[in-house]
Structures are given as structure tokens and as C-alpha cells.
Amino acid sequence: MSLDKLTRALGDMFNPKPRYITVTPVTDKSAEPVLPPPQALPRHVAIIMDGNGRWATGRGLPRSAGHAAGTEALREIIRASDDWGIGALSLYAFSTENWSRSKEEVGALMGLLLKYFTSEIDELDEKNVRITILGDVDGMPEPQRDALVRAMQRTAKNTGLRLNIALNYGGRAELTRAARLLAQAVRDGEIEPEDIDEDAFAARLYTAGLPDVDLLIRTSGEMRTSNFLPWQLTYAEMVFDDCLWPDFDRTRYMKCLSVYAGRDRRFGGVKGQMPSTDTPDKEDAT
Ligand code: IPE
Ligand code: IPE
Numbered sequence: 001m002s003l004d005k006l007t008r009a010l011g012d013m014f015n016p017k018p019r020y021i022t023v024t025p026v027t028d029k030s031a032e033p034v035l036p037p038p039q040a041l042p043r044h045v046a047i048i049m050d051g052n053g054r055w056a057t058g059r060g061l062p063r064s065a066g067h068a069a070g071t072e073a074l075r076e077i078i079r080a081s082d083d084w085g086i087g088a089l090s091l092y093a094f095s096t097e098n099w100s101r102s103k104e105e106v107g108a109l110m111g112l113l114l115k116y117f118t119s120e121i122d123e124l125d126e127k128n129v130r131i132t133i134l135g136d137v138d139g140m141p142e143p144q145r146d147a148l149v150r151a152m153q154r155t156a157k158n159t160g161l162r163l164n165i166a167l168n169y170g171g172r173a174e175l176t177r178a179a180r181l182l183a184q185a186v187r188d189g190e191i192e193p194e195d196i197d198e199d200a201f202a203a204r205l206y207t208a209g210l211p212d213v214d215l216l217i218r219t220s221g222e223m224r225t226s227n228f229l230p231w232q233l234t235y236a237e238m239v240f241d242d243c244l245w246p247d248f249d250r251t252r253y254m255k256c257l258s259v260y261a262g263r264d265r266r267f268g269g270v271k272g273q274m275p276s277t278d279t280p281d282k283e284d285a286t
């Protein structure tokens with residue numbers, strides 16, 4: 001090997017070229033999407049609504065203007081989900097980590113939240129939407145907490161779209177809470193430690209009773225989950241859209257749904273093979 005080649009090989013070893021996971025970015029250049037047939041639609045869509053701040057600063061506006069613009073996109077996506085018969089929609093609106101933002105920004109977000117629930121609740125209720133808050137509602141400021149509890153109570157019996165809004169939500173906090181609830185149930189003699197299985201765990205999550213997430217969409221080009229629904233996303237298909245959340249609309253949403261419909265979901269199996277009925281033998285494994 002020449003010295004030049006050797007130097008390059010060593011360089012590659014210490015500075016490997018970035019390897020990107022195979023996601024399908026949705027770009028403006030893509031063809032006009034069509035809505036996939038109902039059987040090809042996800043039952044549960046989760047969205048990380050990201051990019052409000054960049055949308056605003058790019059226009060020389062305060063970040064709060066981006067959050068205000070973001071609520072318009074929110075309205076449109078909830079309506080579209082309802083129109084298209086999506087069973088459940090989980091939206092990441094405020095994480096436990098978002099409290100670390102400035103007082104002004106957190107205040108603006110809390111103000112918008114109150115405004116949103118006041119102005120939208122009648123229409124959502126009329127549309128038979130059932131609202132659930134994912135996250136620690138008790139840790140929210142009082143006016144917001146009251147509005148959230150009222151919205152959940154008012155729509156509790158609705159049978160249409162399951163609209164989950166993640167507020168003061170953290171995935172690790174959700175898992176820790178489930179573990180604590182299980183420990184309490186054992187302590188109180190309600191269950192035995194042997195009863196703790198995946199169903200028992202899932203039943204203690206904020207999303208109890210809902211199917212796992214089929215499709216995760218994140219806007220703004222970031223490719224991370226930022227502590228959102230770690231349990232529920234285990235087998236979700238992920239679609240990352242470069243556009244900033246206030247620019248996300250029905251057309252882009254439809255495009256994400258058609259990307260999802262084109263994915264090959266295998267859940268660890270192999271297409272065309274009959275599942276084995278054998279369970280691994282302990283002796284074989286040794
Ligand atoms: C998402 O937009 C909204 C919230 C996190 C509340 P951001 O505010 O994170 O926007 P960027 O990522 O800074 O552009
Ligand atoms: C995730 O976005 C939270 C919400 C969209 C509400 P962030 O903007 O807070 O996430 P990071 O900081 O980029 O990971």
C-alpha cells in the first residue's frame with residue numbers, strides 16, 4: 001500500500017464519513033401526492049412540530065411569532081387528520097426540557113396554549129374529537145391546567161379522532177412514572193411481580209389503550225426524537241420533512257402519508273415465511 005493510501009485509510013478510520021440512516025426526506029420537488037387508501041393509512045400518527053423559532057427569526061420576527069404561526073398549521077393538520085379518518089394523532093407541543101427556554105418564550109407558549117384551547121374546544125367537541133393530554137398536567141400553571149382538565153373532561157366520551165397533545169411531556173419521565181405505578185400496584189397487593197409484562201407496562205403509559213405509533217413525522221430537518229414517546233415509537237416508520245412547522249400543510253402531510261404507505265414494515269420477520277412455532281429450547285442455547 002502506498003504511503004498516500006495508508007494515510008487516507010488511517011484518516012477514514014479516525015474521521016469516518018457520516019452515515020445517514022435511510023429516511024426519505026420530503027422535499028418541495030416531490031410530485032403532487034395523493035391520499036393513500038384507508039387500509040394503507042397509519043392508525044396512529046405522531047408529530048414533532050419543530051422549527052417555529054427558525055421560521056420567525058428567518059423573518060426578523062420574535063420567536064413567539066413563530067409559535068403563533070405554528071398554531072395555524074396545528075389547526076390544519078388536526079382538521080386533515082379528522083377528514084382523512086386517522087384514528088389517533090399525537091402532537092408534541094411542549095417538552096419537559098422546554099422549560100429551560102427564556103421566561104418570555106415560555107410565557108408566550110403558555111399564553112398561546114390557553115388561547116388555543118379557548119378558541120378551538122367547541123369545534124373539536126362538535127367534531128367528536130377526544131382530547132387527551134400526554135404529560136404531567138399537574139405541573140402546568142393553574143390556568144392552563146384548568147383549561148386542559150376541562151377539555152379532557154368535556155370530550156372524554158367522544159368517539160372520533162383521538163387527539164393527544166403532549167405538554168410538559170418527557171419520554172423518560174413517562175417510563176419512570178409507569179415503573180412507579182407498577183411498583184405501587186405490587187406493594188398494594190394488586191398484582192404480583194410476575195404479572196409485569198409489556199401489556200401491564202403499556203397500560204400505565206399516558207397512551208394506555210391506544211395502538212403504538214405507526215408513523216412519526218418531524219419537521220425542520222432535525223433527525224432525532226427528543227424524548228418523545230420512546231415506548232410507543234419502537235416500530236414506527238419515521239419521515240423527516242425539511243420544512244419548518246408553520247409551513248407544514250395538508251399537502252406535505254399527505255406526502256408524508258404516501259411515503260409511509262410505500263414503506264415495507266417487517267417487524268423483525270421475513271416476508272413470505274411462515275412464522276416458526278418453536279420456542280427456543282433452553283438446552284439448545286447453552
Ligand atoms: C417547536 O419549535 C416548538 C416548541 C418546541 C415549543 P422550536 O421553538 O423548537 O423552533 P426551533 O427548533 O428553535 O426553530
Ligand atoms: C421538541 O423540539 C419538542 C417539541 C417540538 C415540543 P425541540 O426543539 O425542543 O427539540 P431539540 O431541542 O431540537 O432536540
Ligand code: MG
Binds near residue numbers: 050052
Ligand atoms: Mg426546536
